[in-house]
Amino acid sequence: MFVGEAPGVDEDRQGVPFVGRAGQLLTRIIENAMGMARADVYICNVVKCRPPGNRNPDLAEQQACSHFLEAQVRLVEPALILTLGKVATLFLIDSDLSITRMRGRVWDYEGIPVVPTWHPAYLLRNEGAKKETWQDVKLALRTLGLPDAPPPWKPESKLVP
Numbered sequence: 001m002f003v004g005e006a007p008g009v010d011e012d013r014q015g016v017p018f019v020g021r022a023g024q025l026l027t028r029i030i031e032n033a034m035g036m037a038r039a040d041v042y043i044c045n046v047v048k049c050r051p052p053g054n055r056n057p058d059l060a061e062q063q064a065c066s067h068f069l070e071a072q073v074r075l076v077e078p079a080l081i082l083t084l085g086k087v088a089t090l091f092l093i094d095s096d097l098s099i100t101r102m103r104g105r106v107w108d109y110e111g112i113p114v115v116p117t118w119h120p121a122y123l124l125r126n127e128g129a130k131k132e133t134w135q136d137v138k139l140a141l142r143t144l145g146l147p148d149a150p151p152p153w154k155p156e157s158k159l160v161p
């Protein structure tokens with residue numbers, strides 16, 4: 001399961017998570033870095049509608065939507081959760097650490113392993129962070145007992161838009 005922050009304008013219009021530019025990059029991460037199809041994973045957000053002006057959802061908004069995500073986790077019973085960015089990571093894991101320090105480790109949400117990684121919108125602005133996402137994905141695959149995505153492919157280049 002992937003958990004993002006909140007729908008953007010494209011997602012709000014279509015009612016589907018991660019369909020805009022960041023979503024297209026997420027699809028490439030799933031397909032090229034994980035060797036999976038989008039249909040193999042479940043993608044959702046902490047907050048279920050677009051915050052005004054695309055700002056980060058505040059705590060009250062996150063709390064108002066929390067029962068949806070909690071129900072999604074209960075129903076999907078994911079083998080692992082990859083949290084995309086700070087909002088999703090801190091929503092599931094109580095920590096004072098920054099996302100920079102939370103990355104690279106496996107956390108726990110109600111017995112489910114959680115691997116924090118960068119939000120794909122951040123990767124669109126910071127190409128250099130893609131190699132860290134690649135490492136996070138490998139950590140997730142290893143935690144799931146899965147092999148690295150099959151060759152032939154070039155990790156960093158295939159993540160580039």
Ligand code: URA
Pocket residue numbers: 004005006007008011016017018019020022023045121
């Ligand atoms: N960013 C998010 O956090 N979620 C989406 O669905 C799209 C962009």
Ligand code: URA
Pocket residue numbers: 017041042043044
């Ligand atoms: N609905 C979601 O929110 N995510 C999926 O991946 C499929 C249906």
